[in-house]
Amino acid sequence: MGRVHSRAARSAGAVLEVVATSGPAGSARAAAELGFADSSSVDELIDRCLDVVHVCTPNNVHAEQSLRALDAGSAIICEKPLATDSTSARAILARAEESGLGGTVPFAYRYHPMVREARARFRAGEAGRLLTVDASYLQDWLLGADDVNWRAEPERGGPSRVFADIGSHLVDLIEFIVDDRIVSLVATVRTVHPHRGGTPMTTEDTVAVTVEFAGGAIGALLVSQVAPGRKSALTVEIAGTEASLRFDQEQPETLWWGRRDESRLLIRDPETLHADAARLCSVPAGHPQGYQDAFNSFIADSYSYFAGDLPEGLPTLRDGVRAVLITEAVLKSVSTRSWVDVDDV
16 A cells, blocks of 8 residues: 555655655665655654655554654544544544644545546435445455465454455445445354464454444445455445436446436546546546546545645545444444444544
């Protein structure tokens, strides 16, 4: 993610001042490969007052590093999860608000133009009242028992793996589009591989969740990192009383829009999209625009926010706290095998 952040920061006009990894050799190599002016230790970097610190480290140190960066006077862009527990996540939000500094969390799928088009249509009432949501996020990069990663280690990744990692993206995208909130849920998980690389596993490989929204709608979510052939298959199908839509992150140039009397495939074309979607069209229609483009727009909006603007749809620290609260509700439901209400930010 450091590579993705660095490209986006450069695209937004930032000066890449200093980078740190887990050791001096890695820091020097990252500076050379990513184009930073200097390298440093993590402690030295986060205790400096910089315009913005991007936190792209393992989950268990997000809270400590974000708090220290804020105390030093830096705005933060912290990878999700914002923290591995809601108490720490709330502390980051409170510290940012007390200090008057901003912070954002990269729910960058919000920045696909066709996601904004879906949102604009819902907010304009074109889909009617929300009825159902059918959504999934499927990957295969942890399919085998020999596939290992620090995210699978609870001491670094936290108590949830697949839901905190990608289920949080799915929920954020749904709530962003429909302008409604999940208020209760019931979940079940499976750990497909009891061991990975000889290490016992306690975090989940798959999650299934049934949800209820504040407005009365219901939904079903499936999240997996053991789905063969699926790389980043984030799909959301939403039905209202007047129309349905379907967005597929692997085919982000289109949005399926269906009514009882017709169905249409909407194409990313700034000449025909709502204004908020059109502003995110960074290349001409007919030229594919993808994930890095979305991330670039997220970073550009984050920098504008830190400069005092209020960009439409920017995911801030409050959205980061929201994601942690949803994850905790999922884990609580799993442990109690019951419906759980989701706490408010």
